[in-house]
Amino acid sequence: MTALHWATISPFLLAILIPFMYKYVRRIHTGWFVLILPLVLFIYFLSFLPVTANGDVVLRSVPWVPSLGISFDLYIDGLSLLFALLISGIGTLVVLYSIYYLSKHKEKLNNFYVYLLLFMGAMLGVVLSDNLIVLYVFWEITSISSALLISYWFHREKSTYGAQKSMYITVFGGLSMLGGFSLLYVMTGTFSVREIIANVDLVATSSLFLPAMILILLGAFTKSAQFPFHIWLPDAMEAPTPVSAYLHSATMVKAGIYLVARMTPIFGGAAEWFWIISLVGLTTLIWGSISAVRQKDLKSILAFSTVSQLGMIMSLLGVGSVAYYFNDGDNALYTTAILAAVFHLINHATFKGSLFMTAGIIDHETGTRDIRKLGGLMTLMPITATVSLIGLAAMAGLPPFNGFLSKELFFTAMVNVTEYGIFSVETWGIVLPVLAWIASIFTFLYCAILFFKTFTGKFQPEKLAVKHVHEAPIGMLISPIILGSLVVIFGLFPNILAYTLIEPAMAAILPGILEPGEQFYVNIYHWHGFKLELWMTIGVIAIGTIFFLTMKKWSKSAFYRSEQDIFNHVYDSGYNGLIKGSQVLTRAQMTGMLRDYFLYMCTFIVLLIGYTMFRYDAFAINTDNLSPIDPYMWIVAILLVISVVAVPFINNRITAIIVAGVAGFLVALMFTIFRAPDLALTQLLVETVSVILFMLVFYHLPELRKEKIKPSFKLINLIVSIAVGVMITLVSLSAFALGSETDFTSIAAYFIENSKVLAGGYNIVNVILVDFRGLDTMLEILVLGIAAIGVVSMIKLRLKGSEDV
Amino acid sequence: MKQMRPNDMMLQVSMRLITLIIFAFSFYLFLAGHNNPGGGFIGGLMTASAILVLYLAFDMKTIKKAIPFNFTTMIGVGLLFAVFTGVASMLFGFPFLKHFFDYFQFPIFGEVELTTALPFDLGVYLVVVGAALTIILAIAEDDK
Amino acid sequence: MEVLMSIVIGIIFTVSVYLFLSRSIIRVILGTLLLSHGVHLLLITMSELQRGAPPLLNLDADAYTDPLPQALVLTAIVIAFGVTSFLLVMAYRTYKEHKTDDLEELRGSADE
Structure with missing residues (x-):
């Protein structure tokens, strides 16, 4: 066990102690104890930055099930370090926020923090594991802890419904992913990602290539809420807001992104990989942004916007995989997409995290998240309004925030596709930038709705349950302010990320296509000149504004009124059908005789x-x-x-x-x-x-x-x-x-020969019973004891007042 | 089992004798187990049937006085014996349930083999006696 | 001998399965009792019968019968005793509670 291993499992260890701290130290909010851990982890992971910036990697190995070739190998390269920093960094801010969000008098804090720590440890395990089986185990723990956190207020019916839904969908994906991993093992004979990448030829030529790819993608798509599996994410918003900010926008839903990025060296370069991921990503992007426009609940808007943003990153990874087809790392034409994906990943974590936190503040202070009841909060909550504005502007892709930069890169990458001349992009390639552009209009639109409906207009105190609406306490504001500042800083000085995080992450996603010793060179700048991307952004702003101004007209339409996603009906009827079917089947055979x-x-x-x-x-x-x-x-x-x-x-x-x-x-x-x-x-x-x-x-x-x-x-x-x-x-x-x-x-020969020599007994049967197979005998007398106790309890203990036992 | 009738006298006297013999034999079987037919299971069952014979001849109260054991506890004690024999070897750095044996010279008995399998078998013995009697007495006492 | 034993075991199994399928709980328990006999004999028979001396090393024989199935069966006998007595007591309690030993009458309601 190395320091890295201890760091990975430290959240689990702390989780064991939390209930005791909660029970015996009631005066201090349990969150303060938890806060230390992600902070320390963040600093610890920062210390790896120089290593990955040099293009080096860290590998620490501990055998786990050596007979099956499963070892607990932890591996740090640019990609996993990026995620580890996100997990620990956002984790610190979320825990800090939660201390003020969750009251220590009313809430079961021990449950909350145990689940949160479980999640944190599992997520670290997912991104740091080199072994696919270990990765899978941690992956499922994230699903379980996510479901536990969604159902944190388990007395609400919607919470348990949402938890169940997320569990079914992500565990379904996890299981198919396990199938995909097994197929990879069949092809290469190893579960280690590094070794599979080293033997990538075996995968590419195998007939199992496509099945393995689809199975693994199912895992990634369900986890990252890609169309049509996105339906669980809006229902997951029943979780406390810190959880939404942490799991369902910044980290867990990005596990699917991580997986796709990790698998890019293995499957990248194939036409199927390119088309499936790009199209699913773009469909998710457009579906999510249109659905977000229809929502009336702050967190639902953010949920669908998360869905759409995840789709965007996913599509970028799909497009970026062509770098393997051309095997050319120097040409920005091919690598821009990956650059945009990594950059937007970071940006999304910052602005979406801050937006969820401000939404939580609004909910906390006004008692509602319904935009029809809100309005005019700008003067009452100026800091919250400012942070929200920054986050929303970044999400809408406005300069000078970081979202603008990554949105521009996104457009560049999508436009580049039309120039590749492979995978029949000459006929279908134009679809990608068009879809991207349309989706961006809706993104702009819901951002505008979110801001103006909440913070401007008339304040409607009569619709609110809370009498005196005021700004949140400073402790609750610290985290969103930090994230909001990061949005601005990354927007103004994007290149502080370029060298430290983006280049190593790109090198990790696209290993092997650079000459040895070479590094990706990333320089992100604001002004490209009057190129197509800029016109696209201007078009988005113009058309989005028109839509927003004419909102009164179309807000009466059926499109805007219904909020339900049609895929929810599919899920619900499928679920009910399963239950009914199994009941019928059970009744038919279980006659009770x-x-x-x-x-x-x-x-x-x-x-x-x-x-x-x-x-x-x-x-x-x-x-x-x-x-x-x-x-x-x-x-x-x-x-x-x-x-x-x-x-x-x-x-x-x-x-x-x-x-x-x-x-x-x-x-x-x-x-x-x-x-x-x-x-x-x-x-x-x-x-x-x-x-x-x-x-x-x-x-x-x-x-x-x-x-x-x-x-x-x-x-x-x-x-x-x-x-x-x-x-x-x-x-x-x-x-x-x-x-x-x-x-x-x-x-038998063994027993006959050794009974005297090894056990000193002449009666072989007895020697087998007490010595060679002693454990069996011990368990057997245990069974006998249980039977006797069962008999006694059946006779002597009777349930009182019940005939029908 | 309830009332004393004259010919119960015969039964009781002979039963005492018989029981004694069975007891002795069951103990012999238990000890001999390692090298001859016998062992914890057989010895235990034999003891259990000896005690059952006593129950046939006498009434419950007399026996409770004569054999003041709680047979349910006996199961637990037996299990503990078996587990501790196993754990004991772990204390010396050997695997769970590793057994040892050696030969010792005693003044009267001569050379005697002592083995750690014996306490384990004693555990088996106790569990078997306890379980068999617990089951049967539970039903016998349930006269409702 | 092995062939003869196989047939005997087959008959024991037939009878015990037939008892299982009957309506009376007592017959079902008698079925389990007989079934355990069948299984024990089957285990012993499969390991070839009567080859060599009983597995006691102080007999100093050239060959011994296979001790392993014997050890297995010994445990099985004791476990079978535990299971049978458990079932027996369960039947006893069931009868006390429901005043019937007929499995047809004891079946649960249809919508359970």
């Missing part, structure tokens, strides 16, 4: 064993090597058969016990014949004790009656039981034949 269940089991056992034996031609009878039968053995066997067969015909309970007991003693006799003295003794004693037990119980039970069942039932019973019997006989014969035909050496 023991006989039916036994029939199912017996039939399946016979069919399954019969089919398998038939399929592999395993039926065999071998009469060569039989042991001899003495006459008295015949007698014992015949007596046994008679006593067993007699049992069903007896209608007197005492007789039945005695006959069954006789059968038991005959079995004991058989054991002596088969030279198993221990067994014979045990069987004899068990039979004695059992008979006593049966006598005691049957004393209370009613007399056996002649069975009254339909003849057809009787026939079925007879057929099934004879079928089972015949099958067992055949299996037994075949097993014997197989054993004598093939030359298996019995493992």
Whole structure:
């Protein structure tokens, strides 16, 4: 375990302590204890910046399941460092914000921070793991902790609904991703991302290339809320706002982006990869931005805007993958898209984080998030309004904020596509910039709606539950102010990011296409001259403004009135259909009658064993090597058969016990014949004790009656039981034949040789029980003890006042 | 089990004798287990049936006085015996349930083999006795 | 002997499955009792019968019967005892609570 490993699992360790801190230190808000960790982690990860800036990587390895080639390898390159900094950095701000957002008197802070830390650790694990299985495990932990956080206010029905939905969708994606990882393992024989990238030829030429790609993309798309899986994200807004700011805008939803970026060296360069990701991304972008316009709830607008922004980054990664096709790292024509993706990733985290926090402040101070009730807050909450304005302007792509720069780069990248001349872009390529442009208009529009409806216009105190609306406490404002300042700083001086974060991240996404020793050179500047991109931005602003000014006219339309996403209906009806279907299926087979269940089991056992034996031609009878039968053995066997067969015909309970007991003693006799003295003794004693037990119980039970069942039932019973019997006989014969035909050496030899030497006992059976297989025996007596305790509790403890147990 | 009748006398006297013999034999079986047929399971079942015989001859109260064990507790004690034998070897840096044995010279008995499997088997023995008697007595006492 | 035993085991299984399928809870328990006999005999039979001396090393024989199935069966016998007694007591309690031992009458309601 290295320092890096400890850093990754430190959130989990702290999570263990949180409940105790919450319980015993009630005076201090638990968040203050939590705050230290992401801050320390942030500083720790900052120390890696010089390493990745030099183009170096850090690898720390700890074996986990060596037999399966799974080791807990942590790997820091530009990409994972970027994410680690986002996770710890935004994490610090969110925790700070949450301290003021969540009251220490009313909320279950222990739950909140345990879930949050679980998430933080898992997310660090996702971005730092080199091993795909480890990555997968952490990936699923993020899904679980996300669902737990969404349902934090679990008494609200919508919260649990949203949590369930996000869980189903992301876990579905996670499982298909696991399938994709397994296919990668089949192709390359390793789970290590680095080694897979080194053997990328094996992947590219394999017939499993496409299935693996689609499965992995399903994981990425569900996690990053890409169309049509985006429906879980708006429902996830039921989580407390710090969670929305952290998980559902800045970090977790970007795990899918991370995965696509990580997989780019493996799948990049293929036409399918290019088209699927670009088109899904752009569809998400446009669908999200149009849906956001229709929302009336502040957080819903932000949720759909997150969906659309994620789509934008995704499409950039898709377009950027062509760099592998051309294998040319120097030409900006091919690498701009990746640059834009990385840059916008950072920008989005800053402005969307601050926007969620200001939305939370508005909710906190006014008691509503409905833009129809809000208005005129600018004078009441000037700082909040300023921070929101900065964030929204950045999101809308206005200069001089960082969003403008990345939006321009986005346009450049999309326009560049038309010049590639591959993957039939000459016919379809023009779709990309057009879609991008239309989506940007709607982005501008919802940003305008969000700002002007909330902060300008008439203040409507009569619609608010809170009487005195005022600015939030300073502690709550610190985090959004920091993020807002970053928006401005990155906007004015983008190149402080270029060298430290963007270039190493690009190198990590596109390894191998640069000459050794070469580095990406990134220089982001504001003024490009009057190029197409600038005209596109001007067009967005112009048309967006027209739309906003004419809003009164189209706000009456059905389009604006309904907020529901049609894919929600698909999800809901699918979900209900599944439940109904399984209920019908269950009712059909679960009759509540023991006989039916036994029939199912017996039939399946016979069919399954019969089919398998038939399929592999395993039926065999071998009469060569039989042991001899003495006459008295015949007698014992015949007596046994008679006593067993007699049992069903007896209608007197005492007789039945005695006959069954006789059968038991005959079995004991058989054991002596088969030279198993221990067994014979045990069987004899068990039979004695059992008979006593049966006598005691049957004393209370009613007399056996002649069975009254339909003849057809009787026939079925007879057929099934004879079928089972015949099958067992055949299996037994075949097993014997197989054993004598093939030359298996019995493992018994080991016990016979070593019983004296290793365990000092002459009775091999006993030595096996107490020594060689001691653990089995221990568990067995445990079972016996449980059975006895079960008996006692059934008899002695009775549920009070209930007949229907 | 309830009232004393004259021929119960015969039964009780002979039962005492028989029980004693069975007890002794069950203990022998238990100890002999490592080298001859026997061991915890068999010894335990034998002891359990000996005690059951006593129950057939005497009434509950007398036996409760004569054998003041709680059989349910016996299960727990037996399990602890088995687990601790296993853990003991871990204390010396060996795997769980690793057993040891050696031969010792004793003044009267001569050479005797002592093995750590014995306390383990004792645990088995106790669990078997406890479980068998718990089950049967639970039903026998439930006379409602 | 192995062939004979296989047939005997088959018969034991047939009878116990037939008992399972009956309506009386007592017969079902008798079925489990017989089934455990069948399984124990099956395990022993599969490992070839009567080859060599009982597995006691102080007999100083040339060959011993396979001790492993014997150890398995020994545990199985004791476990079967636990399971049977558990079922028996369950039947006993069921009868006390519901005053019937008929599985048909004991079935749960349809909408459960």
